[in-house]
Amino acid sequence: MQKVNDFKWKKGMTVSELVEGYTSIGFQSVEISKSADIILKMKKSGAKTFLTFTANMVTSGLRGFFSQIIKYRIPDVIVTAVGSIEEDIMKSMGEDFMLGQQKPDDIELYEKGMNRVGNLFIKNESYEKFEDKITFMLKKLYEKKKVWAVSEMIHEFGLMLNDEDSILYQASRNNIPIFCPAITDGALGFHLFMFQSEHPDFNVDVVKDFSNSLFSVTHDDKKGLIAVGGGVSKHYALLSCLLNGGIDYAVYITMSKSESGSLSGATTDEAKSWGKIKDDSDASTVVGEATVVFPLIMIKVLETLENEGLLK
């Protein structure tokens, strides 16, 4: 067992130095430094790396950080919610999201045409602009073919964007697939339905995309998972890995409680029983809010890879 050491601040302390300090502080801070170590092992071992995140990450200012991580090809496969697709496109069109109080007057917000996600706000207007854009993009896709697997559709969206801070843009340019198992669970679902009403032979193939996800890795690959939040995205990545023999490295970031049997709160321990995480895997669960925790972990990873000449 390791000793607990007295942590001390030094002037000009870097994020890397702080995360190194976390190593011997205890509680959740030590899980952060452990998570950085596991992701470094993941990358150095050449493991195929799944990154999953919930849509509120894209609502937040971490959207640019995710696109940066994708640009550096940290993930090989991405799974996310449809809200991420919608909001990344809005932001790439220059729409501003706003930041306010945690507990504002929600009825007033509604009357002002503001939609709240925690302490972040999206204007109705941004949804309206999204409608025009997505309809245009669907037309372009329809010209090519009628039935699209979800990840192929998202790949085309990314190619049509022109914003270096966009998650879709970076994923498409770096040939990293984005899976989105519940593609109709958002405004996009409505626009797909409207488009299909006018073009009855247009369709989205989720079963085909299951095989795309399944074959995005092989049984022989080492596999890693970085799950930011829970939900369908995390579960879908676990499933692809399970059907390919399980995961070797896993890092979970969650605010949920494991006591309710929810997947969001399930730790890397529970995943072992599913064969989802191999019994000899390196795994950590950080209980904390992702906008705070994820940059801490990933900056340590990026700095280390950069210092070792491994960041391309």
Add this chain to the structure above:
Amino acid sequence: MQKVNDFKWKKGMTVSELVEGYTSIGFQSVEISKSADIILKMKKSGAKTFLTFTANMVTSGLRGFFSQIIKYRIPDVIVTAVGSIEEDIMKSMGEDFMLGQQKPDDIELYEKGMNRVGNLFIKNESYEKFEDKITFMLKKLYEKKKVWAVSEMIHEFGLMLNDEDSILYQASRNNIPIFCPAITDGALGFHLFMFQSEHPDFNVDVVKDFSNSLFSVTHDDKKGLIAVGGGVSKHYALLSCLLNGGIDYAVYITMSKSESGSLSGATTDEAKSWGKIKDDSDASTVVGEATVVFPLIMIKVLETLENEGLLK
């Protein structure tokens, strides 16, 4: 404002009496009695009622209670995760799920072929039997037509079951649609993919099902939502209601925290800003674990409806 009253036990106290006592105790107990009142208003006003729940509810012993509630036609529309479909079918085949400790040895469980969800366990064997059953059922469907909207497919599954305690059985017999926006996010996804491999013209239409969900209620209907847990199921129901003018009554049960901006932890307050819940709606959020909280709320509802001759 209401007074806090000293709660007292009386011999033979019923659940209804306890929930009435909760009315003047405070904290979360008062949210439980308020939730029962809102659901009663929902039903008496003739509101179209959405019931959403996560798959772990079906893993638990509440599965029979959900089927009972459906039998009494409390919900008009159901939205759930694919795990619910899979596990309801397993249970209707007589497969037993087991109950153990909260923090068992997960590697040992894996070696024994047991999969853990919180303190509940599912045998690998149950998944194998499910495979045979679902393949048989998909063949039957394929004989009828090639492309299936998700809720239509689930309706057919329900008709092929023969278990009064089954959620699918009761929903199908009572013509209550079950939506499942992420239909491929589970073992069923794999079986659909295998079936499509052999029958390339077989497909699942999620865009079509979006319109089924959208048209399951109208703008003129009063609308209610009972959301047990969060995730895609809750969001999808909110979306259908939003596109039809918003919700009139809402009850959320959650263990998640609202501070992370996650949908699972979002309260009925946040939903107001989305126009998801109408500004004059009756809404409550209970912070608690659903296997404890949901029976308390619903037994009070059932007893009251029964006493007033409204339970059919």
Add this chain to the structure above:
Amino acid sequence: MQKVNDFKWKKGMTVSELVEGYTSIGFQSVEISKSADIILKMKKSGAKTFLTFTANMVTSGLRGFFSQIIKYRIPDVIVTAVGSIEEDIMKSMGEDFMLGQQKPDDIELYEKGMNRVGNLFIKNESYEKFEDKITFMLKKLYEKKKVWAVSEMIHEFGLMLNDEDSILYQASRNNIPIFCPAITDGALGFHLFMFQSEHPDFNVDVVKDFSNSLFSVTHDDKKGLIAVGGGVSKHYALLSCLLNGGIDYAVYITMSKSESGSLSGATTDEAKSWGKIKDDSDASTVVGEATVVFPLIMIKVLETLENEGLLK
């Protein structure tokens, strides 16, 4: 391992029947039925039973329920916070506490002279009336002797009250000591200070009360702990038991997370490492809000004892 059973509602269902149903539902509901079983074992084995609770329980309508449990002599020793003493006395003077929304306008409340505890409210006026009462009671005590151990002082307070629903009243009449390790951490602290200013030889002896607590049980006694919430009260009870060889039976009710290393969130597992709970003990931790959970557990206990003729 036990099987998960389909739970079903029956008309007129009692709380006892619900808690029996919880036995095979899973997640936190099974912890509730297990907790009732452990408390029954505690009482039937003749274990000395510690009951600890936080002050917000007395703010809530559970205050009458706690006094009822004390009347039936379920606990042998009580440990609580000073707020419990203050608010129990206010209520016994007929002061009403109010119940409102979870997230009201706190500045408006302040201007109205209302103090908020979650969704419960206490008037400034109630504190003013408390001041008169406590000053009167301290004078009476001072006439008897100058230096008081905390639990002896609280015992005298209880004897001066005349309210069957009072916790102090029932504890004093049934000779059940109430310990309060942080006696100055509230309005009472201020009144003790004012009284001492005028009567410099008046004092409160917390070190003496430590020995009262220590000798409230013996090494040979079987010992049980029912901890409603965390904090100093829970810790102090654990300490008394630890110094007497550890605990045999323990039930914890908490909403806190164990991941932060806080005592409030510490489970009965962690307590084993402290020898606080003996390694062969029967222990359960329920994650849930106490106003919901505690009545469920205790009603099952009371009904069972009543049915077996063990409730006196």
Add this chain to the structure above:
Amino acid sequence: MQKVNDFKWKKGMTVSELVEGYTSIGFQSVEISKSADIILKMKKSGAKTFLTFTANMVTSGLRGFFSQIIKYRIPDVIVTAVGSIEEDIMKSMGEDFMLGQQKPDDIELYEKGMNRVGNLFIKNESYEKFEDKITFMLKKLYEKKKVWAVSEMIHEFGLMLNDEDSILYQASRNNIPIFCPAITDGALGFHLFMFQSEHPDFNVDVVKDFSNSLFSVTHDDKKGLIAVGGGVSKHYALLSCLLNGGIDYAVYITMSKSESGSLSGATTDEAKSWGKIKDDSDASTVVGEATVVFPLIMIKVLETLENEGLLK
């Protein structure tokens, strides 16, 4: 309202730069940057600053960081639990605390003489050495006088230590009082009792210490509170401020939920209704684990004060 900005990593990023980035990310990260700003205002306005923390902070490696903050005289008054006093003394004697897994075998730990606090471990041996030390120190105190207010006793302990990383050492040398309202709620309580048994005129005066706390600030002082975790320490500081007209600036760090009416989970909003925080105060609540969050906030504070020549 402020815009959400795309956060980006730059090589060699400092903690200060990260916390500045948090300003426009959203959710809890923005609360961290806001908290640093509030503490800076607190210090620059000359507000008397209360720092409260739970004992597990001293168990962790943050103990050295707290002593550093005290050395820089960030707090003017400290309130903490008795465990903090005990463990700070153990560490100053050179006792090592260990770091292990979150969910180890607790019975095995007990048999090895290891006591667990989350993922940190304290040896029985450390408690034994503490006993010798504290008995020696109490003798020294007793030679001076017989009755000690708690904070005066702790001040003397600090003067007898010789460890720059010690919280008590730095507090004593910088004349910063440490209050500990539940002084008997730990091993120290037992040693005080043993000492009193042999020296019956020895006593600890908690009522006197209430006035020391009350007069540690005045009505005219601006007042600030940094509460790391909840419990008695937080409440006692709030009380001293309330009785002096309320608080001007407040920062709370907590993992608890506000929905249970617990003080630990109470936000700065609730405190407004108590007049505890003045209605025009600057206040923030960070939901997160303190070993992660507290260094982020305080490093930003220290760097800024240092850069502005305000750190002495």
